[in-house]
Amino acid sequence: MCGISCILALRGHDTTYHQANGHIHTNGDTHALERKKIVTELNESLDKIQHRGPDARGHWLSDDNRVALGHVRLAINDLSPDGAQPFHSPAKKIHAVVNGEFYDYDRIRKEIESTTDYVFSSRSDSEIVIALYLHHGLNFVHYLRGEFAVVLYDEEQQIFIAARDRYGIKPLFWTVQPDGKGGKRMLIAAEMKAFLPLGWKPEWDVRSLKDAGWNHDERTIFAGVGKIRPGHYLTCTAFGHLEQRQYWDMTYPDKNLPDPRTPEELIQGVREKLLDAIRLRLRADVPIGIYLSGGIDSSVIAGMVTHLVKTEGVALGSQPASSRVCCFSIAFDEGSGFDESSIANRTADWLGVKYEKKIMNEAALAERFEDAVWHAEHHNPDLNFVGKYALSEVPQECGYKVVLTGEGADEHFAGYPSYLDDYLREPDNAYEANNTLSEPERLKQFHLAETAAKAYYDSVGADTSARGASVSRKMLNNISTISSMAAFLPRVFAPWTDKAYGLCDPQRTIVNNADGTVRAKILNSWHPLHSAMYIWSKGHLANIFLTCLGDRTEMAHSIEARTPLLDHKLTEYINGLPPSVKLRWMPEERRFSEKWILREAAQPFITRELYERKKHPYSAPTTWPRDGPLHKLLKGLMTKEKVEQLGFVDWAKVGGLVGKGFGEKGDPGAMRTALVVAEWVVIAERFGVATAEGKF
Incomplete structure (x- = not known):
């Protein structure tokens, strides 16, 4: 993982040069001074995100001063100077900076070398971006597997490209600002704080705060600053035309088409594809560890990694297969009701792995609070992000740069309580022959689930007044998950904001974030559970869980987290599974088993305790004493x-x-x-x- 900060002068910007007879003619000292100023600005910008890449720094500035690419490096693959960025094509006409990791790149590299005359200058996974672009044009994004943010500039085509991975694991922000000379320039960076030395004057986007746009669409909490959407790329052609296009999206099968596969076939499919996703993520030139909590998500990662090391001799990055797997965790006060470290301890003992943990008390959380907010760059209604910020200190202190983590399991295997309503909203016609839930039982459980959901959100201080019927819910086939997603909007805004911004409805924001073609599928062909999972993944997953509980708090300590459960080859398979293997009714126990198929696929690799344990979301304590x-x-x-x-x-x-x-x-x-x-x-x-x- 790394940090990037880039500047693109837009049409109308004074570049202090003119072109004649195919040659650039600069205005002498003015051009040189402008060049020096841009380099200084870029370095100051990179200083703000130095934590993302403390190992090296590089930049490239076009001859005409229009394009500047800056990069700070966290060296993971190819630790030599050859792996430093920016990367350039052999003809020096295409330039790129990359934040993130690409998997299966050895195979892609061999394929490129056997079918083209491209000569690689490094062993870095990041360099495949330029080779793929030369070979496939804008289709290069389809060949990238992993978590990434990429900025690429093609001098000959005069096209500037900024792309983000499919789930938004890696951040990429952009804004257009005055250049101080009557023109404008586009700024793109891994974190918004990198814009501060580039002339950006932050202002609140109050409308985005009121209608939760920062959480559910491409806006942020700051006016005029946007996110490149997951699965999208932004292009600027000839320094003028800006356009954002989608290259990938989640999809689900028609809810009325029968799935002929047996549960056993599906379990084996998940197991094989998850093992493959993990195997690919154990490739690095530095040691690799694992985050381990008391839940099934991280535990199955730890169990499968241990299996691959012991049975296949897979190395943990630069560590030999004979090395012990190392896991990291934090522990809250035992009396808080939120400490899962004892379960993680038992899992670690059962697996025979090394286990490092840090004790987090109230004072430790308070000490880290403000720095964690600075890195997250948005607000949170609990202290979970501070706990994750502290957790990321542990591998750093133990000499690790890379960890595997379990994000994405709840989104794809139906792990959240809010999904139960929408699973029960309609029968699972696609899996009628293998479904354990009868129609009378479904109707009974549906009414019980609705009551339980309201009681749960009331208990945690959420707003449940908007859980009734609404136009917004009607637009999404009446799924209730959007009400849960909008439950924590703070009602604290000054009276003038009502007049200034009109009715701000977070549920409508969530609905409008899905485009018309997706809404048509939600109304006509997707099961409500799948609709809920889609909507959640486009909002909370991308804009909270993968930011302040992912990249931002991890990279604050120069830690690269890899997310096997968000491997798109794996998730495309999972998305094609019928709802009733994700949420499964257990008739003998008269309860639902969330993430059922993940439990079954993981059973050989985890303890009986975890296999049988009910979902318990990661959370920091919520009750604290006065005067503490x-x-x-x-x-x-x-x-x-x-x-x-x-x-x-x-x-x-x-x-x-x-x-x-x-x-x-x-x-x-x-x-x-x-x-x-x-x-x-x-x-x-x-x-x-x-x-x-x-x-x-």
Whole structure:
């Protein structure tokens, strides 16, 4: 993994040169000074994301000063200077910087070398981007397998390309800003903080905060700054025309077409494809470890890795197969009810792996809170992201740069409680012959699930007032998952924002993020469970779980996390499975088994305890005492002066939240909202965000 920061001058920008007879003629000293200024800016920008790549730094600036590509390197494959970026084509006409990892690249490289005259200059996986582009044009993205953000510039075609992986595992932000000379330039970077030295003056996007656009579409919390969508690429042609296009999307089978495969066939298919995804991710020139919690997702990764090492002699990156697998974890206070380290300990003992963990108490969470917010670049309604930030310290302290992690299992194997309603909303006609759930039982369980879902969200301080029928739900075949996704919107906005931005409905934002062709499939051909999984993956997975619980808190400590359960070859297979093997009714026990097919596929590699354990989502504790480190921290951040400085928050609505949120009978809703507002204060101070003002 690495960090990138790039600048593209748009049409109308003064480049201090003119072209005649095929030659560039510069305006002497002015051109040189401009060049020096851009390089200085770029280096200052890279300083802001140095944590993403502490091992090396490089840049390339076009002769006409229009294009600048900057890169900081976390050396994983080809540790020699040959692996440094930017990369250039043999003719020096195509240039690229890459953040991320490509898998199966040895095979791709051999294929390119046998069918073209391309000569590689390194052993790095990243260089295949240029070779594939030369051979396939814009279709090069279809051949990339892994997590990545890529920026490529073709001098001859005058086309600038920025692409992001299929699930949005790696971040890529962009904005268009004045260049200070009457023109404009596009800035693209792995993190928004990299824009600060490039003339960007951050302002709140209050509409995006109110309607949750930062979480459910291409907007961010900052005005004028967007995300390149997962599975998309952005092009700028001839320094003028900007366009974002999709190259990949999730899809699901017709809910009425019978699936003739037996459960045993499907279990074996998942097992083989997951082992393959893990096997590919054990290739590196540095050691590889594993994040291990008390859940099945990380445990199956650890179990399968141990199996591959012991039975196939697969090496853990640069470590020989004889080395012990090393797992990392954090432990919360045992009395909190959120500590899973004892289960992880038993799993590690059963597997015979080395197990390193860090104890996290309240003081440790409070100490890391503000830095974790700075790295996440958006708010969160709990402290899970601070826990993940702390977890990423552990492999770094043990000398590891790469870890395997279990993100994506809940999204693809129906692991979240909110999915149960939508699974039960319609019968699974595709798997009627192998379904264990009778129609009368389905109807009975559906009504029970709806009641239980409301009770659960009430218990964690979520807003359940919008769980009823609505136009938004009707547009998505009445799935209730969108109500769960919108349950934590803070109701703290100043009165002027209602007039300035009108009705802001997060559920409508979620609906509109799915394009018309997808909404047609949701209405006519996809089972409601699959519709819910699609919508969740396009929102929470991409914009929260893979950011503040993924890349951002991992790369804060220069840790590359690899996600086998988001391998697109694997997920395409999983998406094609019928709903009733993901959520499975167990008639003898009269309960549902979430992620049933993953449990069955993983059974040889995990303990009986984990195989039988009910889903328990990773979470930091939510109840904290008065006058403790977190209480004091939030009181210091949520002063009247600091909150009013934000400009868009009503102090009358938030002034008492800290008092309500702490103590034995603390209000969980107040605690969640207080955390969000405190995080906004941190972002405002760290980024220097201007006070929001009503503009009518």
